[in-house]
Amino acid sequence: MAGILVYALHSDENEFNANSLGAISEAAKLAGEIGGEAAAIVVGDVDDATCASLGGYGASKVYRAKSVPEGLAQPIVDAMAKVIADNDISYALFGGGLLGFEIGAGLTARLGAGVTMEVTAVRADGGKLVAERPVLQDSAIVDVGYVSEPAVIIGRLNAFDAVEGEGSDAEVVDVEVELSDFSSGATMVKRGESGEGGGVDITDADILVGSGRGFGGEENLAIARELAESLGGEVAATRAIVDAGWIPYATQIGQTGKTVAPKLYLAAGVSGAIQHKVGMQNSENIVAINKDSNAPIFEYCDLGIVGDLHKILPKLTEAIKAKKGQ
Amino acid sequence: MKICCLVKEVPDAAVQKRIDPETKRLDRSGENTLNQFDTHGIEAAMQIREGGVVDVEEIVAVTMGPGSAQRALHKAVALGADRSVHLSDDVLAGSDVCATGYALAKVLEGESPDLVLLGQQSDDGECYTIGAVVADHLRMPSLTQVIKMDVADGKLTCERQAEYGYDTVEVRLPAVISVGDAINEPRYPSLKAIMGAKKKPLDTKAAGEVGIESGKVGEAGSRTQVLAINPPPEKEPGEIIEDEDTNETVEKIVAWLEERKLI
Ligand SMILES: Cc1cc2nc3c(=O)[nH]c(=O)nc-3n(C[C@H](O)[C@H](O)[C@H](O)COP(=O)(O)OP(=O)(O)OC[C@H]3O[C@@H](n4cnc5c(N)ncnc54)[C@H](O)[C@@H]3O)c2cc1C
Numbered sequence: 001m002a003g004i005l006v007y008a009l010h011s012d013e014n015e016f017n018a019n020s021l022g023a024i025s026e027a028a029k030l031a032g033e034i035g036g037e038a039a040a041i042v043v044g045d046v047d048d049a050t051c052a053s054l055g056g057y058g059a060s061k062v063y064r065a066k067s068v069p070e071g072l073a074q075p076i077v078d079a080m081a082k083v084i085a086d087n088d089i090s091y092a093l094f095g096g097g098l099l100g101f102e103i104g105a106g107l108t109a110r111l112g113a114g115v116t117m118e119v120t121a122v123r124a125d126g127g128k129l130v131a132e133r134p135v136l137q138d139s140a141i142v143d144v145g146y147v148s149e150p151a152v153i154i155g156r157l158n159a160f161d162a163v164e165g166e167g168s169d170a171e172v173v174d175v176e177v178e179l180s181d182f183s184s185g186a187t188m189v190k191r192g193e194s195g196e197g198g199g200v201d202i203t204d205a206d207i208l209v210g211s212g213r214g215f216g217g218e219e220n221l222a223i224a225r226e227l228a229e230s231l232g233g234e235v236a237a238t239r240a241i242v243d244a245g246w247i248p249y250a251t252q253i254g255q256t257g258k259t260v261a262p263k264l265y266l267a268a269g270v271s272g273a274i275q276h277k278v279g280m281q282n283s284e285n286i287v288a289i290n291k292d293s294n295a296p297i298f299e300y301c302d303l304g305i306v307g308d309l310h311k312i313l314p315k316l317t318e319a320i321k322a323k324k325g326q
Numbered sequence: 327m328k329i330c331c332l333v334k335e336v337p338d339a340a341v342q343k344r345i346d347p348e349t350k351r352l353d354r355s356g357e358n359t360l361n362q363f364d365t366h367g368i369e370a371a372m373q374i375r376e377g378g379v380v381d382v383e384e385i386v387a388v389t390m391g392p393g394s395a396q397r398a399l400h401k402a403v404a405l406g407a408d409r410s411v412h413l414s415d416d417v418l419a420g421s422d423v424c425a426t427g428y429a430l431a432k433v434l435e436g437e438s439p440d441l442v443l444l445g446q447q448s449d450d451g452e453c454y455t456i457g458a459v460v461a462d463h464l465r466m467p468s469l470t471q472v473i474k475m476d477v478a479d480g481k482l483t484c485e486r487q488a489e490y491g492y493d494t495v496e497v498r499l500p501a502v503i504s505v506g507d508a509i510n511e512p513r514y515p516s517l518k519a520i521m522g523a524k525k526k527p528l529d530t531k532a533a534g535e536v537g538i539e540s541g542k543v544g545e546a547g548s549r550t551q552v553l554a555i556n557p558p559p560e561k562e563p564g565e566i567i568e569d570e571d572t573n574e575t576v577e578k579i580v581a582w583l584e585e586r587k588l589i
């Protein structure tokens with residue numbers, strides 16, 4: 001049947017994740033090319049209309065596993081493995097995100113399936129799918145084919161655009177899933193919520209000062225704030241400094257943070273790891289200040305300064321203020 | 327409690343990594359080292375041991391890789407592991423994620439650990455997936471990218487960041503956990519530990535000895551196939567300034583920003 005099954009991740013408010021919607025649109029396009037259908041799987045107590053609305057993105061069917069909790073991978077592996085087996089599905093596709101990695105990996109083991117991750121494009125070739133994956137800090141792109149089906153494709157963040165079309169409501173099919181004994185060994189005590197970034201929405205800002213571990217400590221972020229203020233922008237962050245507790249999660253850019261595309265992204269003390277890059281690479285102008293000339297960010301910035309941010313940032317702030325007559 | 331730490335030998339960060347166009351595998355010539363991300367797993371094991379809440383009888387470093395991978399094990403032992411296991415066999419060469427995860431799970435099965443720790447990613451493969459693959463084979467609960475972990479009463483209380491922020495998750499033992507690099511600050515090994523590392527027990531295992539079916543590993547057992555390797559799309563290289571005179575550098579940045587009407 002050559003079907004493609006997409007995991008549609010949702011928040012506690014039953015709002016679907018944008019990357020999941022993108023994966024559904026991508027699956028619909030690809031399914032047409034390999035002669036199959038695109039379906040989605042939704043876990044938890046999500047109402048009919050919300051599930052059916054995925055038809056708008058190209059899903060013809062939505063499998064709903066009501067008894068399976070959202071947010072942890074292993075019960076969802078159980079659900080997807082069952083739906084894949086019962087419906088002769090050839091590919092499992094995930095939009096960018098951490099859960100996609102975990103579920104996709106679990107399915108790989110469960111089904112003895114091939115997996116490709118960080119996929120930036122998928123194409124159909126002779127009725128089969130070929131995934132394109134950048135490797136080695138994006139210095140090469142490998143085309144990966146699968147020697148057997150089912151197969152697993154995990155997209156990179158923002159790889160697939162959500163296309164809301166004329167599609168009619170998807171058919172909602174309830175599935176009963178028996179969980180594996182070990183799948184309930186991990187339980188959610190408290191699921192994350194995006195929280196407040198001090199009233200700031202970094203996705204709205206025209207100018208962002210990206211700050212990373214190179215600041216050396218929470219107390220030094222003041223110089224990032226002063227620079228951002230002089231530019232009329234906001235401070236954004238890498239996961240490294242959010243994990244370290246220097247700055248709220250709401251300011252994080254990247255794979256498990258926000259996606260931004262400001263007019264100017266000025267990064268200081270940020271190495272530019274792939275998981276960060278995927279959240280900011282569409283910025284119009286990227287400036288990087290880093291003391292390591294080998295930092296990956298120098299591969300994709302428009303202006304790069306090899307130097308110490310502690311020396312450069314205060315003077316830059318002064319100079320900008322002077323220019324603006326502040 | 328017995329903890330197994332999965333560690334991997336990777337090309338040194340300073341080495342220009344490339345793919346061999348012939349074999350379509352990573353070119354592993356040149357300096358190799360222990361994957362930096364895995365040192366956080368060993369440190370996490372050491373902190374559980376030193377924390378005193380549970381009794382840690384043994385910390386075992388486990389790797390799969392060619393002969394040279396022994397050096398990564400020596401480093402792991404210098405950092406605190408008590409002994410190590412090296413799965414090494416020609417049939418394993420060319421294993422993809424599916425095959426590697428299966429093979430590692432087979433070695434771990436023989437060890438029956440209460441906790442398996444991994445790094446958040448391998449510096450060369452960057453798949454972020456081995457932990458979850460291994461967990462499914464071992465039929466153990468699992469969580470990846472964990473940055474806080476407390477152990478008590480046969481379970482772990484973990485924190486990690488997923489799509490909506492920080493989740494708090496309870497994980498029953500035995501379990502497989504991959505740790506993020508923010509979980510701890512790995513210690514430096516003492517000179518004495520480095521010197522003593524080669525004397526600690528190191529078991530080398532062939533695939534057959536741990537019950538690996540040869541058809542499930544290596545190129546034959548891999549479910550993916552690299553069809554082509556292409557260069558990324560051409561991109562105009564950015565302008566790079568070395569900061570020698572900061573006043574001058576700042577002038578240049580300001581001019582650059584002004585030109586683009588950003589100030
Ligand atoms: C599944 C997964 C999801 C992830 N999600 C995200 C995500 O959403 N967002 C994200 O950002 N990361 C994410 N990461 C982490 C990511 O891989 C990197 O570890 C992280 O982005 C690094 O942050 P950093 O640049 O602040 O720190 P580092 O990589 O440590 O870089 C610090 C940089 O500062 C420079 N520096 C040091 N001192 C100075 C100085 N005085 N002056 C100038 N430069 C200096 C150094 O040369 C270095 O390049 C994720 C990782 C995984 C595995």
Ligand SMILES: Nc1ncnc2c1ncn2[C@@H]1O[C@H](COP(=O)(O)O)[C@@H](O)[C@H]1O
Binds near residue numbers: 388390
């Ligand atoms: N060949 C290997 N031998 C032992 N451990 C490995 C191997 N490959 C990956 N790992 C472990 O899995 C983690 C994640 O790797 P990856 O999924 O490749 O990003 C690493 O940090 C290691 O702890």
